[in-house]
Amino acid sequence: MMSEDSCCRICCRGVYSCYWRHPSERARKCSCCRLSVLTAVSLLTLFWMYVCLMAFNDREDVNWKAFSILKLWVNWFMVLIIISAVLTIYCTLLLVFALFQLALKEPLDLHCLHKLFLFLGVVFITLGIAGISLQWKEEWHTVLLSLQATAPFLQMGGVGALTLVSWLVFQGFHRSRRVASKIFIMVVFAGVSVAIFLSPLLIQSPCLVDEKQLPPKPALFGHRGAPMLAPENTMMSFRRSVGCNVTAFETDVQLSKDRVPYLMHDNGNHFLRRTTDVLQKFPGKDLNHSTNLTWEDLQELNTGDWFLKTDPFRSVSQLSEQEKKTAGNQSVPSLLQLLHLAKTHNTSVIFDLKNDNNNDTNDTVKTILDSGIPHDKILWLPPTHREDVKKVAPGFKQVYNNVLDMNRDGADHLNVKYSALSFAEIGELRNRNVSVNLWVVNEPWLFSLMWCSGASSVTTNACSVLQDKNQPDWTMGRDTYRCIWITLDLGSLLIMFALFILKRRREMYTCSALESRELSSFLPSE
Structure with a gap:
């Protein structure tokens, strides 16, 4: 039996508690309460870490929100993950140490520093939960x-x-x-x-389903191309997505001052600042709207250097030196360039119109018709002026962002966020031969779940990862699971x-x- 003054006991008491010698009787009486509090905090940190890991698929939403406020593009979500991981490991080890103390029949009087760190951890998690509940429900x-x-x-x-x-x-x-x-x-x-x-x-x-009943693998739509392999919304990005066997290019269309449709996601008062060197090329110029620059002005911008500097997906290290050089010399592409690429590779195009007014719609439709791309390769998503587009280009596939509008028009293409539908609703739509595209699906676990649910396609940043998946992460027959x-x-x-x-x-x-x-x-x- 271990003596009261053994090195192990002294060390445990000194590191864990406030006492290096024999603990007080008061501490012994509070041991159960302290263990309960420590257990509760540890479970809270595990829950929070689980939330962070599951939200990792949508990390760009957090980074974009922070950018819109701070005007600084940093991988804020990764900072959050690191802090949460350190906190979780700390509390879990502290709980394991408490159980070790309990086995030695020592009281669990926490050191004052541990109490402070646990309190700060609870405050951090409380603020995180409140932030999600208020800003990211x-x-x-x-x-x-x-x-x-x-x-x-x-x-x-x-x-x-x-x-x-x-x-x-x-x-x-x-x-x-x-x-x-x-x-x-x-x-x-x-x-x-x-x-x-x-x-x-x-x-x-x-995914509790027999393999014979598993739906086909969802097709992949390249979200702004292949943004993990090249700067988003550049021709390099879309060419890299072709290598991922995507069936559609997903992008965002805006029009320049001289009415040239081009590809760029950011608009409003964040226009071009995140993904180009516009502040260096046009200092002092009003940059709050896409029509403030001509097509010639846009061609002067570099749209790849930011990708190499910020490394938004921690993937730059995977590129060769030649690929890095190519990425660093990208420019703003026009919609026409993308349409020619899509026509060459028999790939569909789906896009948002950032300023969906009548003039933008007309000029965009005219550009598409002039490109010569087959009409059935255009997945028309913008809801405004949809009826006018149907008259001018009846061959476009009309895609809807909610079930009610789709059912009203008797259509059969739906494009919604992956969390907007239950797997039962996805299965029902699939049985009606409705093509359901879900955005944005990046993580393999989420892609596997959408696969089992019966999604027709997913829009993804990670086409290079998901293209290699030949089956979901797991499937299991219900009878097998019941036996286990x-x-x-x-x-x-x-x-x-x-x-x-x-x-x-x-x-x-x-x-x-x-x-x-x-x-x-x-x-x-x-």
């Missing part, structure tokens, strides 16, 4: 959606963790002297156990029952030994 739908991909495995992990923790719970139960405490411990533990064991009854996932679930639960119950009996016998043996020792101390020695 739709991301909670993504978190709920992610459970369709992770819930079966989270439940399995929960059963394993519950089985491991049961030893400490049973120890506390047997050592408790008050009946009320025993009842409280077992009621809470039983409630948590039932919730974890029976949670599969509530788990619904489209029941077997795992029964195995856990048997192990916990054995641990309960073993701990009970050990406590009884310890009590008997103490009683024998006390009795022998009263007997007269010979």
